[in-house]
Amino acid sequence: VLKVHLSAHPEVYGRAPGEVTGDKVNKNLLFDSDRQHLYITTEKKVSEAPPRRLIDYPFLTESISVALHLSNASEKVGDSVRCTRKQDCSRSSEENTWLWSPNQQCVQIQAFDPPNLSCRKTQQVDISVPTLPRLRPSDSLQCVFGDFRTGGTVMAEDGRVEVTCSLPDPVEIPPTPEQQDFVSVPVRVLVNNHRGSIEVTSGEYHFYNCAATVRKNQNTPCISCVTSQWGCQWNAATHSCSDSDESVDGNHIVRPQQPESCPQFESPEPLLIPVGFQIPISFQGRNLENYMGRRFSIGTELMKATEEDVTQEQESRFRFRGYEFSYDKHQEVNVSFHIKQSDSEKKIDSTLTVVLYNCSVDREDCSLCKHADAKYQCVWCSATRTCVYRELCPAPQPARCPDPEITDIIPRFGPLNGRISVTIKGSNMGIKKEDVRKITVAGVDCVHQEERYSVSTSVVCEIGPARRPPPFDLPVDPLTSGAVEVEVEGGRRGTSKVLFTYRDPKPTTVQPAKGPAAGGTVITIGGENLDTATKDDVAVTVGGVSCEVLTFGTEITCKTGRYRGQKVPSDQLPVTVRYGKNTTKDVPAAYQYSENPKITDYYPKASFVCGGRRIVVVGNGFDLIQTATMKVLPSADEFSQDTAPVE
Incomplete structure (x- = not known):
C-alpha cells in the first residue's frame, strides 16, 4: 500500500504496513459515506487503508514535517500546539492559527531590534514575528529570556507584526562563557489563555560583553576591543574595554573600528x-x-x-x-x-x-642542507655532520658533498624484459634533478624519471631488459643480479650493498575456476616468482576483463569485473598477468563466467519488528557465492524513517 499526497504534483512518500501479494490493484478506489476510510480492491481481496495517524508534537517544526503529506497542519492557539486536520482545529478560521503543511512554514522570529545588547544594560526589544497568530481579547503574550519572564505587547502596522518586551536586568543575564565575548540567551514567545501557556515561537538573543573581547588575542587587547562586532571602545588610562560612550573623551580613548589609533x-x-x-x-x-x-x-x-x-x-x-x-x-x-x-x-x-x-630539521645530509633557501644561511658543518646556521659552525663548509649513499632498492626483483620503475633510496643523491647523471641496475642502464625525483633522498628510474630477446628455441638465461649505481654531478658515485635481480615470473594456477558473470569473485593466482616488481606494476585481466589486484606476493589475488560477453556460460578464458610495460604471462583456459545466482523463493515472509527470525532463501547458482550477505528492507513507513537495511 503506497502513501500518496494528492496535489498538483502527486508524490509517493511512504508505504503502509501490509502483505505484498503481487495482485494488481483496481484503479477505482472507494471511500465510505463519511469519506473517512479508503478501500482498496484486488481480484481476490478488499482492504481498508490504515487511517491517518495524527500525533501531538511538542514543536511546530516536527509537527509540520510529519503533517506535510497528511493533508493536515499545525494548530497553534487553542487546546495546544499539535498536528491536526483543519476540521478538528477550533480556531482554524482565524489568521495564522492553522498552518497548511505543504507550505512548510512555522511561526518564526524574523529579527530583533536592537539585534543585540550589552550585558551591562537593559531596555525593551522589538521582536518581528510576521506569522504571529491573531490573538483574542482573552489572550495575552509573554516573553521568556532564559529564566526571566515578562509581559509582551503586539503592534501590527503596514504588514509588520512586532512583539515588544522588556529585556532582563544585567544581574539576571547569565555569565559570559570563557571562550566567547557574548552569551546566547534562549527566547520564547508564549500565548496565555484560560487553558494555560502555549509556546508560539522561539529563538536566541545575544548579550555581548566588551570586557571579554580581549580574550580573542591577549597580545593585542586594544585592537581586539575596538575591532569587535559589538562597537566597543578602549581606555588606555585604565587599560580596559567598555561599551561605546560618546560622553567620555580624550587622547586615552580609542573609538570603535579605529585600530590604527591603538598604542x-x-x-x-x-x-x-x-x-x-x-x-x-x-x-x-x-x-x-x-x-x-x-x-x-x-x-x-x-x-x-x-x-x-x-x-x-x-x-x-x-x-x-x-x-x-x-x-x-x-x-x-x-x-x-x-x-x-x-x-x-x-x-x-x-x-x-x-x-x-631550524636548519637541521628534515635536512639530514649535505645535499638537503645545500638545497635550503639561501635566506636561512644554512651550512653543512663537517665537524658535527649536521646542517646548522652559519654562525654556529666553527669550521668552513665543504665545497662539495660526500659521495651518494644508497640504502634501499624498491623493488629488488624485476622481469627479464624490464620496463618497470625502480625507486632508489639514500642520501646525497644531488640537490636538483639535473644533478643525476647516470643510473645502472645490475649493469643495465636505467632511464631517470626526473618528475619523480626527491632532493637527495630518492631517485626513480625505468630499467631496461636484462638481455636481448633470444630465438624461441633457446633456453631462458639464468637469473641476472647486480648492484645499483648512481652517478651525480662532479663524478661522485654511490653503489648499493643490496642487489637487484632479474627473473621470470610464471603464473600457473587459478582458483576458483569459475564465478558469476556479474563479477566480484576473488581469484587466487599461484605460480613461481610472482612477487616480481611491485603491486603498482601488476595488472590482471580475465578474458580481457579487468581484475582488480587486491594482494601481491608469492600469490596474487584479484576481484573479477563484470563480464559483458553475449555467451554465458563463457568459454574457458585465459587469465593474463602483466608486469610493467613489456612482460605478459598467461594461464590459458583458466576461468569461466557462469550464470548469476538467482533467488526463487524465501520463507518465512514476515517477522516481528524486533527481528531474530531465521530466513531461508531458495534458488540456484549459490555454489558460486564466496561471501553471502542478506539485507531486509523495512516495508512499513513507520519503520523506514532513518532506518538502514537490516543484515
Whole structure:
C-alpha cells in the first residue's frame, strides 16, 4: 500500500504496513459515506487503508514535517500546539492559527531590534514575528529570556507584526562563557489563555560583553576591543574595554573600528631568527603618548616565564637583545611576542611576530642542507655532520658533498624484459634533478624519471631488459643480479650493498575456476616468482576483463569485473598477468563466467519488528557465492524513517 499526497504534483512518500501479494490493484478506489476510510480492491481481496495517524508534537517544526503529506497542519492557539486536520482545529478560521503543511512554514522570529545588547544594560526589544497568530481579547503574550519572564505587547502596522518586551536586568543575564565575548540567551514567545501557556515561537538573543573581547588575542587587547562586532571602545588610562560612550573623551580613548589609533608595537627586524643563536630584535612603537617614561618588558610563550627588558633607542624605536631559542619540531614556526609594562601585568598591543627556523630539521645530509633557501644561511658543518646556521659552525663548509649513499632498492626483483620503475633510496643523491647523471641496475642502464625525483633522498628510474630477446628455441638465461649505481654531478658515485635481480615470473594456477558473470569473485593466482616488481606494476585481466589486484606476493589475488560477453556460460578464458610495460604471462583456459545466482523463493515472509527470525532463501547458482550477505528492507513507513537495511 503506497502513501500518496494528492496535489498538483502527486508524490509517493511512504508505504503502509501490509502483505505484498503481487495482485494488481483496481484503479477505482472507494471511500465510505463519511469519506473517512479508503478501500482498496484486488481480484481476490478488499482492504481498508490504515487511517491517518495524527500525533501531538511538542514543536511546530516536527509537527509540520510529519503533517506535510497528511493533508493536515499545525494548530497553534487553542487546546495546544499539535498536528491536526483543519476540521478538528477550533480556531482554524482565524489568521495564522492553522498552518497548511505543504507550505512548510512555522511561526518564526524574523529579527530583533536592537539585534543585540550589552550585558551591562537593559531596555525593551522589538521582536518581528510576521506569522504571529491573531490573538483574542482573552489572550495575552509573554516573553521568556532564559529564566526571566515578562509581559509582551503586539503592534501590527503596514504588514509588520512586532512583539515588544522588556529585556532582563544585567544581574539576571547569565555569565559570559570563557571562550566567547557574548552569551546566547534562549527566547520564547508564549500565548496565555484560560487553558494555560502555549509556546508560539522561539529563538536566541545575544548579550555581548566588551570586557571579554580581549580574550580573542591577549597580545593585542586594544585592537581586539575596538575591532569587535559589538562597537566597543578602549581606555588606555585604565587599560580596559567598555561599551561605546560618546560622553567620555580624550587622547586615552580609542573609538570603535579605529585600530590604527591603538598604542602598539610593530615591524620587527629581522623577521628570520635561527635556533641556537641569539640575535637582537628591533621594532617600532606607535601611539605611546600615554606611556611616556614607562619601562617595558618583552616575552613569548615559547620561552615561558623568561622575559627581557626593552631598550628605547630613539623616540619610537625599541630593541631587546633577543633569545637563544630551542625548537626542533618543524623547520619553521611563527613566534609572537607580548609586551608588558615593567611595573604591572598589563599588556600593550604587540603585533611582533618573527619566523623561527631550524636548519637541521628534515635536512639530514649535505645535499638537503645545500638545497635550503639561501635566506636561512644554512651550512653543512663537517665537524658535527649536521646542517646548522652559519654562525654556529666553527669550521668552513665543504665545497662539495660526500659521495651518494644508497640504502634501499624498491623493488629488488624485476622481469627479464624490464620496463618497470625502480625507486632508489639514500642520501646525497644531488640537490636538483639535473644533478643525476647516470643510473645502472645490475649493469643495465636505467632511464631517470626526473618528475619523480626527491632532493637527495630518492631517485626513480625505468630499467631496461636484462638481455636481448633470444630465438624461441633457446633456453631462458639464468637469473641476472647486480648492484645499483648512481652517478651525480662532479663524478661522485654511490653503489648499493643490496642487489637487484632479474627473473621470470610464471603464473600457473587459478582458483576458483569459475564465478558469476556479474563479477566480484576473488581469484587466487599461484605460480613461481610472482612477487616480481611491485603491486603498482601488476595488472590482471580475465578474458580481457579487468581484475582488480587486491594482494601481491608469492600469490596474487584479484576481484573479477563484470563480464559483458553475449555467451554465458563463457568459454574457458585465459587469465593474463602483466608486469610493467613489456612482460605478459598467461594461464590459458583458466576461468569461466557462469550464470548469476538467482533467488526463487524465501520463507518465512514476515517477522516481528524486533527481528531474530531465521530466513531461508531458495534458488540456484549459490555454489558460486564466496561471501553471502542478506539485507531486509523495512516495508512499513513507520519503520523506514532513518532506518538502514537490516543484515
